[in-house]
Amino acid sequence: MIRLSILLFGIIATFVIAMFGLTIVPKFFIDEGVREPTYLTSFEITEGHRIFVREGCIYCHSKQVRPEGFGADFERGWGRASLPTDYRNLLPHNLGTMRTGPDLANIGARQPSRDWHYLNLYQPRAINEKSIMPPFPWLFEVYSERARPGRDGLSLPEQYRIPGMKVLPADEARYLATYLISLVQESTGTE
Amino acid sequence: MKKENIKPVDPGNNPSPHYSVSELDRKARFVVLFLIMSGVFWLLLGTLLALLASVKMHLPEFLGNAGWLTFGRVRPLHLNTVVYGWSSLTGAGVALWILSRLLKIPIQLRGYILVAGVIWNISLFVGSIQILAGFSRGIEWLEFPVSTMVAMVLCVIIISASVMQMIIMRNVKQLYVSVWYILAAFLWFPLLGLVSSLPVFDTPTVQAGMNWWYAHNALGLWFTPICLAAAYYFIPKVLGRPIYSYGLSLLGFWGLALFYNWNGFHHLIGSPLPTWFVTISISASVMMVIPVVVVAVNHHMTVVGSFKAVKYSPTLRFVVFAAMSYTFVSLQGSMQSLRSVNEVIHFTHFVAAHAHIGMYAFVSMMLFGACYYIIPRITLREWHSKSLIKWHFWLTAIGIIIYVGALQFIGLFQGWSMNNPDVPFTDTVTMTIPYLVARSASGILMGAGHLIFAWLLIKMVFRTSEQPAGAQVLDNIRKEFTV
Numbered sequence: 196m197i198r199l200s201i202l203l204f205g206i207i208a209t210f211v212i213a214m215f216g217l218t219i220v221p222k223f224f225i226d227e228g229v230r231e232p233t234y235l236t237s238f239e240i241t242e243g244h245r246i247f248v249r250e251g252c253i254y255c256h257s258k259q260v261r262p263e264g265f266g267a268d269f270e271r272g273w274g275r276a277s278l279p280t281d282y283r284n285l286l287p288h289n290l291g292t293m294r295t296g297p298d299l300a301n302i303g304a305r306q307p308s309r310d311w312h313y314l315n316l317y318q319p320r321a322i323n324e325k326s327i328m329p330p331f332p333w334l335f336e337v338y339s340e341r342a343r344p345g346r347d348g349l350s351l352p353e354q355y356r357i358p359g360m361k362v363l364p365a366d367e368a369r370y371l372a373t374y375l376i377s378l379v380q381e382s383t384g385t386e
Numbered sequence: 387m388k389k390e391n392i393k394p395v396d397p398g399n400n401p402s403p404h405y406s407v408s409e410l411d412r413k414a415r416f417v418v419l420f421l422i423m424s425g426v427f428w429l430l431l432g433t434l435l436a437l438l439a440s441v442k443m444h445l446p447e448f449l450g451n452a453g454w455l456t457f458g459r460v461r462p463l464h465l466n467t468v469v470y471g472w473s474s475l476t477g478a479g480v481a482l483w484i485l486s487r488l489l490k491i492p493i494q495l496r497g498y499i500l501v502a503g504v505i506w507n508i509s510l511f512v513g514s515i516q517i518l519a520g521f522s523r524g525i526e527w528l529e530f531p532v533s534t535m536v537a538m539v540l541c542v543i544i545i546s547a548s549v550m551q552m553i554i555m556r557n558v559k560q561l562y563v564s565v566w567y568i569l570a571a572f573l574w575f576p577l578l579g580l581v582s583s584l585p586v587f588d589t590p591t592v593q594a595g596m597n598w599w600y601a602h603n604a605l606g607l608w609f610t611p612i613c614l615a616a617a618y619y620f621i622p623k624v625l626g627r628p629i630y631s632y633g634l635s636l637l638g639f640w641g642l643a644l645f646y647n648w649n650g651f652h653h654l655i656g657s658p659l660p661t662w663f664v665t666i667s668i669s670a671s672v673m674m675v676i677p678v679v680v681v682a683v684n685h686h687m688t689v690v691g692s693f694k695a696v697k698y699s700p701t702l703r704f705v706v707f708a709a710m711s712y713t714f715v716s717l718q719g720s721m722q723s724l725r726s727v728n729e730v731i732h733f734t735h736f737v738a739a740h741a742h743i744g745m746y747a748f749v750s751m752m753l754f755g756a757c758y759y760i761i762p763r764i765t766l767r768e769w770h771s772k773s774l775i776k777w778h779f780w781l782t783a784i785g786i787i788i789y790v791g792a793l794q795f796i797g798l799f800q801g802w803s804m805n806n807p808d809v810p811f812t813d814t815v816t817m818t819i820p821y822l823v824a825r826s827a828s829g830i831l832m833g834a835g836h837l838i839f840a841w842l843l844i845k846m847v848f849r850t851s852e853q854p855a856g857a858q859v860l861d862n863i864r865k866e867f868t869v
Contacts (some may be wrong), residue, residue: 203569206643217667220663221659221663225659249459249520251462253524266804267806271811278658279658282589282591285590286590287525288591290594292653325812329457331453332450
């Protein structure tokens with residue numbers, strides 16, 4: 196019985212100590228610094244973040260820039276080293292672990308154009324034919340050329356056009372693009 | 387359930403009711419079969435999702451218009467089904483059976499475990515549909531919504547209660563090393579699951595820390611102990627000789643408990659988390675070399691001289707393959723946590739392959755091996771075909787070797803190119819394509835192996851066969867559960 200108690204105690208103690216060390220202690224160190232947002236997070240951005248999570252962009256795109264001198268993130272123009280304050284406190288976290296595609300922590304600075312993002316989301320191969328990013332056509336609506344006068348459809352290359360139709364971003368595409376464009380390190384850092 | 391099993395037994399003094407092995411197995415039959423069979427169902431589904439995700443990676447237009455099958459939903463669901471479906475359910479079944487044999491006591495709370503198993507499967511279904519429908523929690527390894535996670539944890543707690551009861555009522559004096567590992571696993575996983583579901587990790591970087599603390603521990607504190615328990619049980623059992631050293635077993639166990647817990651943050655090297663946290667995890671990851679080498683030596687010294695048995699025993703073949711993979715993957719993991727190595731391989735396919743050595747070459751192969759030993763004993767039937775078992779082994783073994791070889795090779799180059807700003811990013815994508823195709827091919831091999839396994843299992847369980855044991859499984863189940 197004594198041996199069993201030692202076993203039980205050891206099992207629980209090793210777990211609890213590390214649990215505190217890796218989950219609770221970081222909370223004390225980090226939370227305070229990120230509590231007070233100094234920037235505006237609009238409804239569109241929050242929704243865009245939700246769609247980003249829903250479509251699993253994170254399985255191909257990290258959102259954490261490594262410090263200068265560690266990897267070539269800085270040299271590739273992906274931004275400065277990420278800070279805990281960079282994330283607008285949007286949950287779930289999107290740090291990511293995979294770079295099948297480029298890091299997106301600072302994508303808004305690199306690609307501030309809405310139309311560019313629409314095109315990339317509707318058909319990534321319209322921008323780079325070698326891309327293996329999946330298309331997200333369900334974020335868009337297809338209308339007849341004559342519908343909605345005054346609104347131009349996406350300017351797709353010939354092979355992706357649907358004859359007699361135009362493609363317009365639906366609300367979800369608009370939110371997601373707003374979110375991506377909001378990912379500018381200068382607008383989310385504390386100072 | 388029969389009432390007379392619930393008599394408490396003092397292992398020291400009172401003469402205990404003696405259970406014959408066949409009696410233990412008969413009582414284990416339905417519960418263990420149910421857990422293993424439902425695990426295999428999730429294995430097949432998870433394999434299908436894996437193939438989909440893999441093919442979509444080099445053919446991005448494949449089913450490209452179906453939102454619910456987009457890569458970003460299929461890929462996490464693959465992980466969740468194989469982790470919480472296949473590996474957890476089957477692992478629980480295997481662990482319970484091993485405990486019953488080692489403690490010479492029937493599996494306790496069988497009725498409750500059955501109910502828990504049903505609820506577990508239902509919550510997996512609900513969670514899977516939620517992920518496909520876009521309601522993922524969005525945290526790697528924790529994509530199932532919190533409701534599914536909590537339901538699963540409650541089910542595991544019921545099994546944990548059974549584990550505790552079996553240990554307290556045991557009919558042996560000594561607790562063999564496998565029992566330590568299984569006890570630890572069934573205490574650690576519920577704690578892990580509950581802590582990860584707490585709503586206190588409410589800023590992104592802290593949540594990322596929790597994320598990788600959880601994800602690494604799910605492997606290290608849940609699957610690893612169960613599968614090491616299986617290795618410690620089956621290797622001596624099949625060879626008919628004792629484990630090499632008790633002292634090494636002790637060292638290996640406490641080493642794992644001390645160091646594995648702290649490993650998680652090596653997934654966050656270079657992230658915005660304070661560097662010194664990450665450094666703690668790197669040190670702990672390097673320290674993991676100790677328990678890993680100790681376990682490896684212990685197993686190796688037990689097998690040494692009888693390697694030929696691997697040829698004749700399908701269980702041993704799978705188990706030895708898995709045990710060797712454990713050593714390999716753990717040492718590789720310690721290497722990967724070093725900053726200079728991590729700088730290259732982080733964010734590449736190398737890591738995906740590493741994870742598959744852990745969850746497949748180690749965990750899944752160990753579970754296959756365990757199933758090949760357990761199921762004939764609880765169904766009292768022989769496997770239908772020896773050569774199909776061989777096919778299963780070679781298809782899955784070659785499959786995972788191709789997977790790992792291809793992706794770790796190209797992962798290194800992907801990492802080096804990514805760290806060379808003169809290489810355009812697109813090149814780091816295009817260079818991987820042939821290897822991604824190889825991965826899909828390897829997935830077909832492994833999938834074929836799984837189909838063979840499922841076929842053998844179904845044939846064994848559902849067919850009235852010409853085997854000597856006669857009585858039908860279903861018949862026995864009826865006897866077992868008629869009140």
